[in-house]
Amino acid sequence: MTRLAVAKTYKLFIGGAFPRSESGRTYPVASPGGDFLANAAKASRKDARDAVVAARGAVPGWSGATAYNRGQILYRVAEMLEGRRAQFVEEVRAARGVSAQQAGDTVDASIDRWVWYAGWADKYAQVVGGSNPVAGPYFNLSVPEPTGVVAIVAPQESPLLGLVNVVAPAIVSGNAVVVIASERHPLPAMSLAEVIATSDMPKGVVNVLTGSAAEIAPWLASHADVDGIDLTGAGALDWVDLEIAAVDTLTRVMRPSPLEDAVAPSLERIVSWTEVKTVWHTRSLR
């Protein structure tokens, strides 16, 4: 006799908890073959605002943690993901209709991507910052610091690796993120949230919303407490409007990538979500 499986309820990930959408809405998620997979929560404007509040609350602690600590936590995500490799292979396979081999490669690349970014935590500042030889008796040092709260529209066609590609470089420096998962393939994102929730990552550093990016993204783009918005996965939306909506509070904007599924690991992505602070100090024997 075959055993009847217990199906998982997919919810949102906000402030370290897994609430349903306050709107009570869900939408059905199907495989490429049209089979029903699960109902995903359809996040509302209020859910997005709650997520921004959670992210803002996480910024002081996370950006104030040592780089070594942040690096170890990102590495811990990789450890946790490795342990649940089989589950993710199955989810990616179901979501995208790819072979087990292809799904396995995607999961492995996602694990390795966390490790790659973990290693940058205590290195990027030395590579992109440094002392400046100003013409005077001054000590002058430039250091990159995290921008703050970054909203992200995740890549649409790469529900796991694409998500890692945009989240890891934003949080490694100390930012907190509100990420809208792939609309059609949101399930691996919510499972990744479970991994993050068990990786010693402080609550609120990563918040994951599922639902309609077209509906939620404008609220995030114009939100005064969002410091940056990554539109990598927003190529199919009216992203110019989103960029314009971000202007009021001069929110930093990363435009959609035409190759959203091929987002390469890059130091530039880390640096995009930082601000360079330069400190001058006099040098004088008196």
Next chain:
Amino acid sequence: MTFLDYAPAPESTAILDLKSEYGLFIDGEFVDGDGGSFATISPATEKHITTVQSASAADVDRAVAAARRAFEGPWSRLSGSDRGKYLFRIARLVQERARELAVAESLDNGKPIRESRDVDVPLVAAWFFYYAGWADKLEHAGVGSAPRPLGVAGQVIPWNFPLLMLAWKIAPALAAGNAVVLKPAETTPLTALLFAEILQQADFPPGVVNIVTGAGDTGSALVTHPGVDKVAFTGSTAVGRAIAKQVAGSSKRLTLELGGKAANIVFDDAPVDQAVEGIVNGIFFNQGHVCCAGSRLLVQESVHDEVIEKLKRRMATLRVGDPLDKNTDIGAINSAAQLERIRALSAIGEQEGAERWSPACDLPENGFWFAPTIFTGVDTSHRIARDEIFGPVLSVLTFRTPAEAISKANNTPYGLSAGIWSDKGSKILAVANELRAGVVWANTFNRFDPASPFGGYKESGYGREGGRHGLAAYLASTAGAAVVQTEQATKPKKGRTT
């Protein structure tokens, strides 16, 4: 029992599961050498811990050959990402076995468990974690867009931070893609051998790391071995010079981290209580067996009496004794030979006219012990102001102006580190600018971090360990490699023997 007396709080050695003897770690396995064996003892009790082998020249040759095979074989074919994963494994295994390693270190070295547990071993894990992350980012190391490893590194390390010095040497070497043969110090081989077990647990490819125990002859066989491409040494300036002569004329690259006689400068606007803590940490940390120890206190005349009075009061509270006791501040001197050197230089200090003071303290009967000691009224010409004592002995000098402090601080052939104590930032930065030392601590002392480069000016050696700069010692830029090849083509290849 007074309020300063603490009940004994010894850390248990039950966590250790030591073998009665250890072989050499060559090609992934513990093997017998043919150079005989020797005992490693606890300097706190003089009791036997275990027996280790003395690697002969033939054993070293086997180790270098194993490293070469690994370097040209599986290790260099691995991606940087996979090399990094091996190093992350080491970092995690060190974290998992941290308490065991700390107990072994305190037992073998004599340092207080408080330090091995809270400083040495956590830094070891941090070092591997940090360099693990570099393994797949070498194009950002600052040595060109396609840097390459050098080959086989021969590494010789000292007894003052046995496992930490191993980490400083091995982590960047492996991150850069080299294979290594490492010789731990004669008196402190234990944690290096436990580290070899960790390499086995991490399923490291055989031959990538080889550990050969032994004394000076083993080290000499290693650094002069023609199959070694890079020599890295931490230890005394005298031995460093001898090594530099041995590799002169060869194509080997060399980095040296040698002695020091650091000035710890206390200005009259310093936060005095903090400064006193920093002075104590600067010279009595690890029994003063620290190459960057703040062994010369330069204190501004106007605050001299206040600083010395507070320093003496603080020193009277230092607990000297059992390294495994969690309340111990100062452990055992590492060896009889080192104790003899500290005693001899201290006697010279008295003969030359400086005033010697130590707090009353009961030293254990067995083992090697030296009470924390300060000399006041020291002159710049005194031996105790010039020679590295490498023990818990502080020489106090005075100055009147910042210019005089700078001049006295730089009045040494060494240049490893320095300390500055002042509440005035602009003064700190101006003085730091003038000091000829590789590391300058302001309102702190003896801080170490894998992200921060460490190393000396002048006769404290050359090259840096730690940080991005520490990678340069183990990498050749593509252009640099071409230059070396040209030199080899036009120059006689044979190294000069001196």
